[in-house]
Amino acid sequence: MIKVGIVGATGYTGAELLRLLAVHxxxxxxxxxxxxxxxxxxxxxxxxxxxxxxxxxxxxxxDLLAQCDAVFFATPHGVAQGMVASILERGVKVIDLSADFRIRDIPTWESWYGQPHGAPELISQAVYGLPELNREAIASASLIACPGCYPTSVQLGFLPLMEAGCIDLNDLIANSASGVSGAGRQASIGALHAEVSDSFKAYAASGHRHLPEIVQGLTDMAVSAGGSTDASVNLTFVPHLLPINRGIHSTLYATLTDLTVDVQALFEARYADEPFVDVLPAGSHPQTNSVRGSNFCRIAVHRPNGGAKVVVLVVEDNLTKGASGQGIQCMNIIFGLAENAGLAAPALLP
Amino acid sequence: MIKVGIVGATGYTGAELLRLLAVHxxxxxxxxxxxxxxxxxxxxxxxxxxxxxxxxxxxxxxDLLAQCDAVFFATPHGVAQGMVASILERGVKVIDLSADFRIRDIPTWESWYGQPHGAPELISQAVYGLPELNREAIASASLIACPGCYPTSVQLGFLPLMEAGCIDLNDLIANSASGVSGAGRQASIGALHAEVSDSFKAYAASGHRHLPEIVQGLTDMAVSAGGSTDASVNLTFVPHLLPINRGIHSTLYATLTDLTVDVQALFEARYADEPFVDVLPAGSHPQTNSVRGSNFCRIAVHRPNGGAKVVVLVVEDNLTKGASGQGIQCMNIIFGLAENAGLAAPALLP
Amino acid sequence: MIKVGIVGATGYTGAELLRLLAVHxxxxxxxxxxxxxxxxxxxxxxxxxxxxxxxxxxxxxxDLLAQCDAVFFATPHGVAQGMVASILERGVKVIDLSADFRIRDIPTWESWYGQPHGAPELISQAVYGLPELNREAIASASLIACPGCYPTSVQLGFLPLMEAGCIDLNDLIANSASGVSGAGRQASIGALHAEVSDSFKAYAASGHRHLPEIVQGLTDMAVSAGGSTDASVNLTFVPHLLPINRGIHSTLYATLTDLTVDVQALFEARYADEPFVDVLPAGSHPQTNSVRGSNFCRIAVHRPNGGAKVVVLVVEDNLTKGASGQGIQCMNIIFGLAENAGLAAPALLP
Amino acid sequence: MIKVGIVGATGYTGAELLRLLAVHxxxxxxxxxxxxxxxxxxxxxxxxxxxxxxxxxxxxxxDLLAQCDAVFFATPHGVAQGMVASILERGVKVIDLSADFRIRDIPTWESWYGQPHGAPELISQAVYGLPELNREAIASASLIACPGCYPTSVQLGFLPLMEAGCIDLNDLIANSASGVSGAGRQASIGALHAEVSDSFKAYAASGHRHLPEIVQGLTDMAVSAGGSTDASVNLTFVPHLLPINRGIHSTLYATLTDLTVDVQALFEARYADEPFVDVLPAGSHPQTNSVRGSNFCRIAVHRPNGGAKVVVLVVEDNLTKGASGQGIQCMNIIFGLAENAGLAAPALLP
Known part of the structure; x- marks a missing residue:
């Protein structure tokens, strides 16, 4: 039995870890x-x-945390940076759900998060915890930087297209919408029921902290696909606030540079062996409640009028595949368990 | 491995059985x-x-269903009546989530459901599937009549008081509210999002089909507690429609005939060994999202100003403890499994 | 044109005054x-x-407020007490939406609100602003204490029965539920969308600040109806939190002492001339969205099985008839305007 | 007093006409x-x-309708086509909220609506009822084809950019989301509370009936701005279903061909005199509840990182500015009334 510690278990991602691990x-x-x-x-x-x-x-x-086999950080950014080194020294695996080790370029991190990075020496050993992209590296990692909720959905939606090299990297759009649990369990007027329910809005249209993380990931994919050491990705990312508790829906737009590609087949092939990525039949539209409380990410891909524009629809639960479930998936990989151990329950619908 | 069949699996209780049994x-x-x-x-x-x-x-x-060990009916009333006999004959256990075998008095059933009863000869062998009341009888039953969603919450809330014989049976009030999944997966204007959301109302204030079932159950408790063969229970039951998908909240009112009783201790003692009934600390108020998707029923009991009026607050998920979860709990008892097999997952919160 | 000032206009009742007065x-x-x-x-x-x-x-x-003809206080309790005297001195009418002048018994007020009363000398001149009860006194008042949101619904629901003297005063129950705007525009975890939405709960079952206000009002009615100077009213009041923004629904229970009374006719007669109280046809169930944003209060009355128990269903918008709309109704009466001036718009449905 | 008739007043747009006209x-x-x-x-x-x-x-x-001065059609498509001619003959103004006369190209209409057009001879005299574009023509029209709800938001959002000729017409994206009242008051499983609430999805990603209407409008703007008789507009339009009752939010993406344009100033200048279009300060994000029940359309415009991509955020109430309110605005123009007569009430918030 793997002993797990959770730092910062009062928030929603901490509670989600407890919910999921209760049946692991x-x-x-x-x-x-x-x-x-x-x-x-x-x-x-x-x-x-x-x-x-x-x-x-x-x-x-x-000392208490060192008695665990794995420690999750479900803390605001900046906390893990101060504690991770001493925990790693004791031979404990660390899975950080916060933003502390996601971005490799330290000035970029410091600019978006408005504070000096507290453990820059650890960044090179942190593995980005997106199993669909990094499964092997995760298996041997000691420190996992779990992806953000938006970045998971956007990267999984663009990944097959990026690897196939069939879209114009200069004009990518991610129109995303998240449930309000993404704002955490913090008292704020903006997250009140009376302000959020029965309403909808965009926010941070001019720039959101998840943008550099997504661009870094997409650039990595482009570099890897292109065989070069450089690639320029131009992404417009507009997040929106949904009057729901859980769930992210990303609507992605790209322009095909190769009109002969069968995008449905491309997505199905890429994700055929993935336990948590579900490519829907052609013509489908995934809805967030089909993944509520589960670790699934469901994707549909469209080419309106058979034109050059490809539209990818992606849903996930921001607290599960977008945070705690993905962290557990990484833990399972690290410890050689079945990748879906503790993550097999279907979504709650209705 | 117990083989399970589900008749009428297109509705929400059928889907809930599939969700829960997926991890059984x-x-x-x-x-x-x-x-x-x-x-x-x-x-x-x-x-x-x-x-x-x-x-x-x-x-x-x-013939197909006879290959199963247990068959659940997740059908509208009237359907199980026509099929159960032939399934029971084949040695299969039947767990009926519908109203077909809940009410022992046939004219009462026929009056509330507006049609002749199709299998009156089976009623005497049907066991009312409320484990907290009937665990032994359930264990040896072949045909389970699962309680309705409202009746489960109301009966569990009144049970300790009825057994203690400390309340006036002539003036019981059950003010209940249910999420809209209780209306099933049927196209109807009254269940549209635009009609239900951001609103609240009572319905059937002059009489609801669950009233006779609740009165039958409370009367049984009174008879059993009083040692007599008769008891008169006078219940006013007003159901309401909540703009939520899952969850029932019952607010019960009774008048104590014995002011010395410690109602908190009474409830805690009665449910100390029950795996799915959780008595909250004094002063608490259960909320429906604390049981969303789980088989728990949570109860708090109050005596405002220390007076004669006792107020019991009960929450359950109408699709789980109020239907499919309770049916699985009964199945577990029948087949000698751990009573919480397949039912161990915590509620989904937030 | 009457010049209006609003003290504390940042909250929801302040915003509601601005919304309604914009078209006055x-x-x-x-x-x-x-x-x-x-x-x-x-x-x-x-x-x-x-x-x-x-x-x-x-x-x-x-000085600024003294330039107005009428000043509304849309402030937390305790604020109006400190300012009202100086405004009244300048000949300005004051309509207080807060709890400061609702309760005549000062120790009771101080006990429930946990602070000394700041203007006890003004209480005797404050008129309780429930037009259906106090229209004449309101017309000549300088200081209006507007009723609380729950008390408005409970008092309007019991009023015809109290005046008719046909119910047992010793066993009244008010099971009420309010939308979350009643908690105001304050950052708090308990009012977050992720905590409130898709859930339901009771709160303050052991005692709520609106209880003494309701009891005072019902006692006044009983005294007035009975011709005596004393009456004992025993009310159990349990409020609940609805996952909606606006709206109160009260389900009231009383026991008839006179079984010959025609409760439907009683209610229709009592409210025949009231511009904002709508008695629904027999058998109806009012829903909160039928009064959303309007000053109407809709009422239905039931006698389940024709028995002694009478069930009254009452809906209002807690921000309108439960606060700001009622305040404007009082203002209209004071200044001799049409009582529905500025309050004629229908509810927003859907 | 203008006498108004409403054909098909049982649906939500009919009810909205009744709500708004009640205070006209x-x-x-x-x-x-x-x-x-x-x-x-x-x-x-x-x-x-x-x-x-x-x-x-x-x-x-x-004959009954001919006694009115104006008749609104709040009917499904296909109904107005059969009745309008006979009403126009009687000298009555007709304002059609349905899709019957919006599209000038009859084969296009017939292809998207799957039936022959019933009154092709009337199309040339129908005026597209978008006052911000067509105010003069509306003033003298007898037959108004009111724009669809999505098309209103998308056209108002792109209009200043189209008129300025500063964006690439070949790559326009409209990512729109609508409340569920847009689906009408029809019993359907897809619009049930249990299916829609706490969820979000795209639909019709491969083609929606409002697409040709929007393209027609944008093309008209481009032709008019360019001085040519032809223009090719390439729009990708993806609608989504929001778990709210009222409100449309469109997030529009375009690429500037002139990077020197001050888009904020452009929008402010274009809409300076419009009574119902509100351009928010730079950096703002409109939310749908700020227009709930009102005829306002609020717009914010962003250039993320000061780049070539312009993002326009548009909100409206789909039943008001997106249907019935806009129809009344047209009626006011036709009859020479104040354009905001009956439309002056603020949005309902919260």
């Missing part, structure tokens, strides 16, 4: 930490865990 | 039937089941 | 105040008012 | 028709209209 056949959460809720029962904070978990929050102590 | 360690769905969708893949109807189930709908054929 | 034919908002948002345009805070109002927030200055 | 100072609805609900009170169908309207549905009789 080969892992067990043994430590949960919170600076503000020390001593409190997690079931008191999340009544959904009553009868499921008896754990109480501890202070985030390295 | 000792049961497997082998047959699903539908008159209207023969040949269609269930994953086509419920995309949440893509990658989970390869089953296709068959016609509801008795 | 004989009143115009000339001053809005806020301590925290001085200088800011209200249309910047509430983009729904862009193109409608050019007002900017001022500090709450008495 | 110079128009009054005198006739409402419905084939299926003859004799029924509209307030029985829409309880929000109780106390507001006493009208009952009549059969759609031409």
């Amino acid at each position: 056949p080969e892992a067990q959460v043994t430590v949960i930490t919170s600076r503000s809720e020390e001593g409190r029962s997690v079931a008191d904070l999340y009544p959904s865990l009553r009868g499921i978990s008896d754990l109480r929050f501890s202070q985030p102590d390295v | 360690p000792e049961a497997q769905v082998t047959v699903i039937t539908s008159r209207s969708e023969e040949g269609r893949s269930v994953a086509d109807l419920y995309p949440s089941l893509r990658g989970i189930s390869d089953l296709r709908f068959s016609q509801p054929d008795v | 034919p004989e009143a115009q908002v000339t001053v809005i105040t806020s301590r925290s948002e001085e200088g800011r345009s209200v249309a910047d805070l509430y983009p729904s008012l862009r193109g409608i109002s050019d007002l900017r927030f001022s500090q709450p200055d008495v | 100072p110079e128009a009054q609805v005198t006739v409402i028709t419905s084939r299926s609900e003859e004799g029924r009170s509209v307030a029985d169908l829409y309880p929000s209209l109780r106390g507001i309207s006493d009208l009952r549905f009549s059969q759609p009789d031409v």
Whole structure:
């Protein structure tokens, strides 16, 4: 039984780890930490865990966490940077759900997050935790930088096209929409029911922190596909806020440079062996509730009027495949477990 | 591995059975039937089941169903009545989620459902599938009449008080509210998003089909507690429609005839060994999302100002503990499995 | 044109006053105040008012407010107490939407609100602003204490029965549910979309601040109907939180002491001349969206099985008839305007 | 007082006409028709209209409608085609909210709507009812073809850019999302609360009936701006279904061919005198609830990173500016009334 620690388990991604790991056949959460809720029962904070978990929050102590086999960080950015080195030293695997180790270029990170990076020396050993792209590297990694929720959906949607080299890299559009749990369990007027429900809006149209992460990923794909060491990717990314709790829907637009490509076949072939990526039949439109609470990502691909424009529709649960489920998938790979261990439950529908 | 058949698997309770049984360690769905969708893949109807189930709908054929160990009816009332006898004859256990065998008094059933009862001879052998009340009888039953969603919440909320004989039976009130999945997957204007969302209303205030079922259950409890053969229970039951998909909340009101009773202790003692009934600490208020998708029923009990009025708050998921989860709990009992087999997953929150 | 000032116009009841008064034919908002948002345009805070109002927030200055004919307080409790006297002195009518002057018994107020009352000498001149009960007194009042949102619905629902003296005062139940705007525009985890939506719960089952206000009102009705100077009313009041923005639904239960009364006729007769109380045909169930954004209160009355229990269903918009609309209705009465001036628009449905 | 008739007043756009016209100072609805609900009170169908309207549905009789000054068609496509000629003959103005007269090219109409056009001879006299584009022609029209809900938002969003001739016409993208009232008041599984709420999806990604209407409008703008008689517009339009009742949000993408243009100034100048188009300050993101129930269209324009891509964000209420409100705006223009008569109420927020 793999012993798991969770740093920052009071937020929604922490609670999602607890929910998913409660039925994991080969892992067990043994430590949960919170600076503000020390001593409190997690079931008191999340009544959904009553009868499921008896754990109480501890202070985030390295000696305590070192007794685990794997430690997840479900913290705001900046926290993992200060603690990861000492945990790695003790031989514990670290899976960071925050943004701390996703971006390789430190000035870029510092510019978007507005603070100095606290552990730049660790970035080179962090493996980007997108199994569909990096499965082998994940298997031997000690430090996983889990992708952001938006970046997972956008990268999985563009990946087959990027690898096939059949689209114009200079004009990519990702029109994404997320449920409000993506904003975390923080008191804010903007996330109130009375402000969010029965409404819809874009935000950060002029620039969002997930943009450089997505561009880095797409550029990697382009470089890898092109065999060159450089590639220029021009992406316009506009996120929107959905009046739902869970779920991301990305609508991606690209222009084919090769009109002969069979995009449906391309996607089906690329993801044929992936346990969590589901390519829908031609003509389909995935809906977010078909992945609610599950680790699946469902994708449909369209060519309106058979033209040059390809439209990719991608759905995932931002807390599952977009965060905690993907982290567990990485953990399963690292420890040689079945990749879907603890992740086999279907989505909750309706 | 127990082989399971589901008759009428196109509706929400059928889909819920498929969702829950997908992760059941000792049961497997082998047959699903539908008159209207023969040949269609269930994953086509419920995309949440893509990658989970390869089953296709068959016609509801008795020979096919007789190959199962257990058959669930997830059908509208009136259907099970016509098929159950021939299935029972083949030695198959039947768990009926519909209203067909819940009410022992046939004229009462016929009056509320507006049609003659199709299998009155089977009613005496049907066991009412509320494990908290009937666990032993369930264990040896061949035909289970699963309780309705409202009746489960109301009966579990009143049960400790009825057994203790400490309330006035002549003035019970059940003010209940249900999510809209209780209306089933039927096209109707009244269940449209534009009609239901951002709104709330009572319905059937002058009489609802679940009333006689609840009264029968409460009367049984009173008779059993009182040692007499008769008891008169006077219940006012007003259901309401909530703009949520899943969840029932019942607010129950009764008047204590014994003011010395410690209602909190009473509830805690009664449900101490129940795997799915959770009595919250004094002063709590359960919320429906704490049981969303799970088989838990959570209860809190209040005595405002320490007076004679006792207020019981009960939540359950109408599709799980209120229907399919409870049916699986009964199946587990019948087949001697762990009672929570396949039902161990926490609620989905947020 | 009546000049109106609004103190505390940043909250939802303030915004509702601005929305309604924008189309009032004989009143115009000339001053809005806020301590925290001085200088800011209200249309910047509430983009729904862009193109409608050019007002900017001022500090709450008495000289400024004294230039108005009427001043509304849309503030948390405790604020009006400190400012009302100086405004009344200047001959301005005051309509207080907060709880400051609703309860006549000062120790009761101080006990529920946990602070000393700041203007006890004004309580005797405050008129409770429920036009259906107090129209004449309102017409000549200088200080209106507008009823709370829950109390409006509960009192209007019980009023005909109380006046008829046909129910048992010792066993009244009000099972109420409110949309989340009732919690105000305050950042809090409990009011987040991810916590409120797709869920339902009771709260304050052991006691809510609106209980003493309702009991005071019902007692007044009983005293008035009975011709005595005393009456004992025993009410159990359980509020619930609905996953909707606007709307209150109260389900009221009482026991008839006179079984010959025709409750439908009683309600229709009592409210025949009321411009904003709509008694639905027998057998109806009002829904909150039928009053969304309007000043109507709709009521249906049931006697399940023709028994002694009477069930009254009441809906209103908590921000309109439950707060700002009712305040404007009082203003119209005070200034001799048509009672529905500015309040004639139908509800927004769907 | 202008006498108004509404054909097909049982649907949501019909109900919206009744809601808006109830407070119109110079128009009054005198006739409402419905084939299926003859004799029924509209307030029985829409309880929000109780106390507001006493009208009952009549059969759609031409003699009856000829007594009106203006007749609105709030019918499914195909109905107006059969009745309009006889009504126009009687000197009555007709405002058609359906798709019957929007598309000038008859084979295109017949191809998308799958039936022969019933009144091709009337198309040339129909005026497209987008006041921001066609105000003069509307003023003298007898037959108005009101734009579709999506087309209104997309055309108003692209209009300033098209007129300025500063974008590449060959690569326009409209990523739109609509509330579910756009699907009408029809019983369908796809519009059930349990299917729509807490979810999001695209639909008709390969082609939607509003596409040819939008392309026709954009092409007209391009021809007009370019001074040529021909222009080729290539638009990719992907609609999505929002779990809200009212509201459309369009996110538009175009590539600037002139990088020196100040897009914020361009939009502000173009719409400076428009009563219902509100250009937000630079950096803003409009939300649909800021126009809920109002006739406003709010627009923000962004150039991410100051690059060549321009992103336009547009919100409107699909039932108001996207249908009935726009129809009334056209009526006001035709009859020489204030353009905002009956349309002055602010949005309902929250």
